[in-house]
Amino acid sequence: MAATYNLISSQVLGSSAASVTFSSIPQTYTDLVLRISARSDFSGVVENMMFSFNSDYSGSYSDTALRGNGAAASSVRDTSALSIYWSAAGNISTSNTFGSAEIYIPSYTASQYKPLSGIGAGETNATTAYMGATAGLYRGSTSAISSILISVGNGSNWLTNSSFYLYGIKNS
Amino acid sequence: MTDETTPTAVEVNCETQEVTTRPLTADEIAAQAAAAQAAADQKAAADAAAAAQAAKLAATNQKLIGLGLTQDDIDTLLAAAKA
Numbered sequence: 698m699a700a701t702y703n704l705i706s707s708q709v710l711g712s713s714a715a716s717v718t719f720s721s722i723p724q725t726y727t728d729l730v731l732r733i734s735a736r737s738d739f740s741g742v743v744e745n746m747m748f749s750f751n752s753d754y755s756g757s758y759s760d761t762a763l764r765g766n767g768a769a770a771s772s773v774r775d776t777s778a779l780s781i782y783w784s785a786a787g788n789i790s791t792s793n794t795f796g797s798a799e800i801y802i803p804s805y806t807a808s809q810y811k812p813l814s815g816i817g818a819g820e821t822n823a824t825t826a827y828m829g830a831t832a833g834l835y836r837g838s839t840s841a842i843s844s845i846l847i848s849v850g851n852g853s854n855w856l857t858n859s860s861f862y863l864y865g866i867k868n869s
Numbered sequence: 870m871t872d873e874t875t876p877t878a879v880e881v882n883c884e885t886q887e888v889t890t891r892p893l894t895a896d897e898i899a900a901q902a903a904a905a906q907a908a909a910d911q912k913a914a915a916d917a918a919a920a921a922q923a924a925k926l927a928a929t930n931q932k933l934i935g936l937g938l939t940q941d942d943i944d945t946l947l948a949a950a951k952a
Contacts, residue, residue: 706883715876715893716901721884745912747904754900764915771919775911850905853876863883 701869702730707862713738713854719863720844722805726865729802731815731845734795735859737852739787743819743827745850746785746798750811750835750842757837764829787852790821795859806841810834 703726708717722729737744749758759776785796798817805811811834818828835842845863849855875892882889893901933943 706881706886708879708881708888710879713877714879714890716878716897718878718880719883720880721882723883743912745905745909747901749904754904762911762915764919766919769919769923771915771922773911773915773918775907848901848904851909 701867703865703867705729705863705865707860709860710855710857713856715854716846716848717855717859717861718844718846719861722843722845722863723865724806724841724843725867726806727804727868728866729805729842729845730864730866731798731800731802731847732862732864733785733798733800733847733860735798735847735861736786736790736795736856737788737849737859738854738856739849739852740789741787741851742790742821744785744787744796744852746796746817747848747850748800749846749848751838751840751844752846753835753837755837758833758835760831760833762829762831764827766827785817786819786821788856790819794820796820802842808839810836810839811842 705723705726706719708719710717731748733746735744735746759774761772761774763772764770785798786794790796796817796819798815800813800815802811802813813833813835814831815833816828816830818826820826847861876898878891878893878897880889880891881887930940930943934940938946
């Protein structure tokens with residue numbers, strides 16, 4: 698049976714870092730999946746986990762996001778974002794809890810704009826936790842995605858033991 | 870060793886699995902700061918919209934109580950509406 702879900706690369710931080718980039722992504726898969734468990738040094742509950750492709754920060758991203766924190770729900774639309782973001786845990790979340798996110802990027806080598814979808818949660822195990830679902834589109838280029846940067850939005854660094862996994866999906 | 874005041878970037882080369890750690894460049898810092906501000910603005914707008922909606926619901930709830938409904942009546946109506 699063919700292996701259709703392969704780990705391409707991973708990174709578990711041994712020390713704090715502001716960003717993690719997967720570069721030279723092989724062009725041999727059909728889709729990509731990012732799975733992330735992360736906590737930042739932001740002195741708040743929720744960190745904005747930001748994604749950028751091919752080192753493009755030119756406002757070429759659009760997204761629709763649904764969010765909830767247990768008390769209220771909201772929806773936002775952004776058509777010229779500099780990146781796409783999901784929730785992660787900040788540093789006043791319950792000790793040692795990490796936010797999580799999974800992002801699916803279909804047809805990342807196709808000559809077209811790149812859609813993606815994801816879900817994420819900023820956990821606290823306490824009073825307030827955010828969860829969100831996002832549909833996004835990268836419109837900066839129709840070139841294949843060869844690098845993905847995951848950076849902090851509110852804090853300065855991802856903390857030690859934050860983990861980042863990039864998988865490749867094959868259709869056969 | 871990197872300067873602790875300079876944010877660090879970790880790059881994983883998926884072809885070679887080589888991991889490189891380096892300080893962010895000034896351009897990268899500026900770009901990430903801009904993206905972070907934009908994301909913060911977006912979240913603030915979402916939070917403001919959610920707060921406005923919650924305030925509107927609370928005001929509507931008070932209006933219904935002013936009309937003589939009990940909170941239990943209102944909760945029953947809301948539960949039925951969601952079903």
